[in-house]
Amino acid sequence: MDFFLTLVQVLDSTIRLATPLLLACLAGLYSERAGIFDIGLEGKMLMAAFFSAAVAAVTGSVWLGLLAGIAASLVLSALHGFASITFRGNQLISGVAINFLASGMTVLIAQSWFKQGGRTPSLFGEGRFESAEFPYAIGPEDAELTGRPVSELMSETNALHLAYSELLSGHSILVYVAFLMVPLTWWILFRTRFGLRLRAVGENPAAVDTAGVSVVGLRYAAVAICGVLCGIAGAYLATALQAGFVKEMTAGRGFIALAALIFAKWRPWHAMWACLLFGLLQAVALRFQNIDLGGVVIPVQVMDALPYILTVVILAGFVGKAIPPRAGGEPYVKER
Amino acid sequence: MEKMPKWADVVLIPIISLLLATILSAIVILAIGEDPIEAVNLMVTGALGSTYGWGYTLYYATNFIFTGLAVAVAFHARLFNIGGEGQAMLGGLGVAIVCLSVPWPHWTIALLAACAASMIFGAAWAAIPAYLQAKRGSHIVITTIMFNFIAAAFLNYMLVNVMRPQGSQDPATARFPEAVHLPTFQSMFSTAENVMFRGAPANISFFVAILACFVVWALIWRTRLGYEIRAYGHSETGAVYAGISPVRITVIAMLISGALAGLMAINNVMGEAERLVLNATEGAGFIGIAVALMGRSHPFGVFLAAILFGFLYQGGAELALWTSIPRELIVVIQALVILFTGALDNMVRIPLEKLFMALRKGSA
Amino acid sequence: EPALIFDLGGKFDKSFNEAAHNGASRWAEETGGSYREIEMQSEAQREQALRRFAEAGSNPIITMGFGMADPLSAVASDYPDTTFVVVDVTWLDAPNVRQVGFAEHEGSYLVGMMAAMASKSGTVGFIGGMDVPLIRHFGCGYAQGAKAVNPDINVVANMTGTTPAAWNDPVKGSELTKAQISQGADVVYAAAGGTGVGVLQTAADEGILSIGVDSNQNHLHPGKVLTSMLKRVDVAVYDAMSAGDDVETGVFTMGLAEDGVGVSMDENNAELVSDDMKAAVDKARQDIIDGNVSVVSYYENDSCPALQF
């Protein structure tokens, strides 16, 4: 039971850590499947995190915050599209610039609006995403009723109920959105006209062009979806996981999401597993610091690096070659 | 026949792009309620108006030249080395070990040894991702990102638990002995009556960086290895046809790239801090990506882009010293410069090409 | 005109640098004086900022953090007429430097005691930012305090990461807190800069107690933050600025006796602190000041008797 409890808790942590990665990873998937490489996921998330928290703080409504976050991320997406689709610029450079821009702008604006050192005021009540409680799940209400902490109640119930209460129930709505996006993305990509065209434009834009479909339009659409998802990811960080924006709070998650995307070879279900794997590795590393192996204490640095080491090992051992969408990174040029 | 003269492509477009970036930056400065003219003035005089300012500008530029060249060399083999940061950290470790463990008689020998050590350490850190890419197809972008994190953890462990002098509260190595201190610009260029570059950290490493530019240029465009690297970068199938081993080129290009990134340590660790501190690289590995992209992977372009970023760093520092403009403004300006000169250059090029075509038609 | 040089974290780090900022602002408000300031963004700037301010005639020049020790030792002798103040550095040999150190372990000891007394589960947590000696120093005092109250107490100590991002990753702070809660911790002490925001938030959300650091953070979640370990950097800065040109040089350690460190008691945590707790803390405070109790500093021999890192 104790082991099971620990396992469930680690998995619960995995889900929370994986959610922003998953959203960003799916965002990148749309963009890169359409042939637009995006290393600016990090910047878009950060911008969205700030604007969602800022608007939620000012209006007191987390939903307005979410919209603001998405809008902010969309603006950066439009910039990326402008540079890499309309003006056929270098997609990597544009992504790098967007990351810098977000990193600087968030703090600059935060400072001039709130004067709290690049931070937004803390969110409370309606300004934050509450976690959803499923029927029959153990949650804070039960704790209040019985006057005992949730963790105690959890440790007393049976395994199924425990897993149900911890893993399925008790997450913010954005978590469910993120995981529902996986089948949805799969369905859009492989079952709809839009998906067919999207994948085609990432493989061979000339084929799409000569088939009478606008390459530019499709790519902008993909980049816009990417913006929306990054927006949700950022809002999740600042308004669901946390209660406000702190500078650089994305802490490299956009890059990890990018790694997960390559890991998943640009496929939605694999993306989910990759993000869960990254989440799990991090959760494990956080949970089991300073492990004592018969007198030898593993230094915290080893545990800290472990997710990254394991990623490399798994990548080298099991994943093999990842072939990106063929037209990825190349601007579509008819006439030179 | 070209669409427009080469000088326009090489000189005019970057200048117009920079101008656009400057104008937008000015608007941002206005928006936060400061005076843009004053700000630009401060930045330019602070970074370029004195030998002192140059001393800082060139110090930063030296870092960026090394990491920019590192990224550029890998780019020529169509490898995206995001791992410059980690490789530079390891280079620092190499320099620290060399400087602390041997009683060097003179800085010249120490510098040679430090160069070798930093290059070996940097290359070693690039070797595993390189090997995995070449042999297992593990995507170099992921592995180098991961290796940055691993390097940070490793360095943290070394500085906190191994190399920190007993009782020191600072997670850093001991100071390097006097004998290995590199000559700074101050000591090189000052005369008795005229002190130049006073206190600035620019040091002899800058000339090593310039040398590295020439070496990389010669390597890429003048040697057979460089020819193979470029050929492989343009076409893998072509390389196989020509008997160029993709595995070999991938590994060699990454080793060179890692060595160059590692070499940065002679500047920041040996030349400036004179000891190894946590976070000594300060993101120079990532700036190197922007520098290489903006410099179009050409050593001369890298050099210019590095100077530009050095200017932004030093100008930004001066701005922060004398005004209340938040330091993040500099990050925004950097973003705008990267955006306009790097990603939106076609926005300038397309109308300019039309203009030149029209001029040519008009004169013909 | 005095000058203030913040450390890399920036002046709004909600703890260390911000305390300095508060001290300076208080001085400016009270006296109507003005001062120069700069936030470091790179290692090379440390020396640059020192020299530039010294050349511009600023005096005293107040600098924050152990990272300034090295540059200061190189610069101070070049400007004998300028007085420098450095916080968190006590080992330099320079006549024109005022070195202010804090006995963080003593303050941490007191909050450790409070944590142990407030804990029902017998497990308390510590969350540090990066694994550096200073943070171990905090954790070590905390563990000693907790063990003084309850020798069997279990102290769970975690560090957030190894890159500078570790100071600004509230999400990771949250997860660490949750991990510690699941290990039974019901009081956590955060010494992790911006990451601590996530720790305090999650502790409040999950219904356990947290302990803030450096500045008084009790107000962040009233009724949920047990106390804050105060490190009166603001006082040090305020004093130095007030003294102006005549600021005294030498090494000054601000411990409990000097009110340099302490625990924060205000209306936000009044309900959480029982009279017993208050009494015990006051007694321990006096004992430490009197030398009856000695708190071991991690720096003494790079190890901690009460906690393994």
Added chain:
Amino acid sequence: MTVPAIELKGISKAFGPVQANKDISISVAPGTIHGIIGENGAGKSTLMSILYGFYKADKGEIWINGQKTDIPDSQAAIASGIGMVFQHFKLVENFTVLENIVLGAEDGGLLAPSLAKARKELKALEEEYELFVDPDKRIDEIGVGMQQRVEILKALYRKAEILILDEPTGVLTPAEADQLFRILDRLRSEGKTIIVITHKLREIMENTDTVSVMRRGEMTATVKTADTNPQELAELMVGRKVLLQVDKVPAQPGKPVLEIENLSVTDSAGVERVKGIDLSVRAGEIVGIAGVAGNGQSELLEVLGGMRPGQGSIKLNGERLAMHGPGSDGQARRAQGVAHVPEDRQREGLIMDFYAWENVAFGYHRDPAYKRGLFMDNAALRADTEAKIEKFDVRPPNGWLTAKSFSGGNQQKIVVAREIERNPDLLLVGQPTRGVDIGAIEFIHKQIVALRDQGKAILLVSVELEEIFSLSDRIAVMFDGHIMGERLPAETDEKELGLLMAGVAGEAA
């Protein structure tokens, strides 16, 4: 007089400083096949791309069925009933045939109904025009012939009344080409209008009703096919007299240079592509390997050229060559005296972004002749390039142009010059004249024969039976990784070879 199906009036188009089309007018009657010929880079593809809305003309008008029509993009072209099969197919390689066909012509937001409908209609089209394809195969799993059928089906599925084909037979075997023209004939008989670009005069003569000749961006002539002959067309195209037949003396074979025994090759996917073949080539002899693309010829060349490992024995001048590990790569082969004109000049033979002079060293860049101290001797290389450009009449004669700015024919001349001028013992040649205009074909053929006459061994792989016949001294036919038989050109004919190529074994070789 009927209204023309297509009328172009005064079309001009410039790519930057290059005037690709100059004031071109042309008119095509409905229900006819119209041929367009011209040298590489004459502007044929550009003109057709304008008609299809892929490029926008700078000037000029397009009239379809007597109506002035604006064609700003391909969608408009499709709406006007125009379909185009591009020289480089516009297919998504990892999509299925069916997906490629519906792409852009879907019926609704969901894919399944569109695919179902397309599957049905495809069946009907297939039967009507004998255009058989497997709708569920992925494009990268099927041969070029099938890919082309997919392109035609794409156009027909979109109800094209006017069909443009840009060099459709460049990559087809003779049998496939014949079948294509049968299909085109059938389309014509249904009243559809067809424009075909080709470099092969025979195809023009046999299949078209009218023909236009383009040269340097201009339309030089449009004639009724019945009123002209190949010689005249060739002259109109190139502006000089062209020898349409290879002129060579009988071979005088010497000792064996290349001896292959029991050679097998497995590709990276683990499929055995060459299955234990024996073959020899003697000095002063051209051995041609005929076969439908994809029957192991490419892999055979690649093993010999050091591009992939193999099993069995290869001897060169009596000495065994390594087939994997050291001594088996392209560098080693070149040192051993093997030169290689690869099948795909753009993907293999050249680095498209390198200057011509850099490409002249490609594969030979480690030659001591190009070395000076630590560096490459670029001056020597450039001098060498100038000589080669001059000798092989590469146009424009400028070594400082990147490979991609030369036309296909001139790119091929650079590759051939580089390999032949090495004076190798054994020359491997893959598809030497694919997509190359007749002027260049004539020249390249002459060079290959000249090398043979110097007593060198040459192994030629080509899917052009005509080329195989006119160059080879001995012909081997490959099918499914086996050599089906060897023939002397004088003692066989296209029919017999065709059967062998289809895997129908003749009498033992």
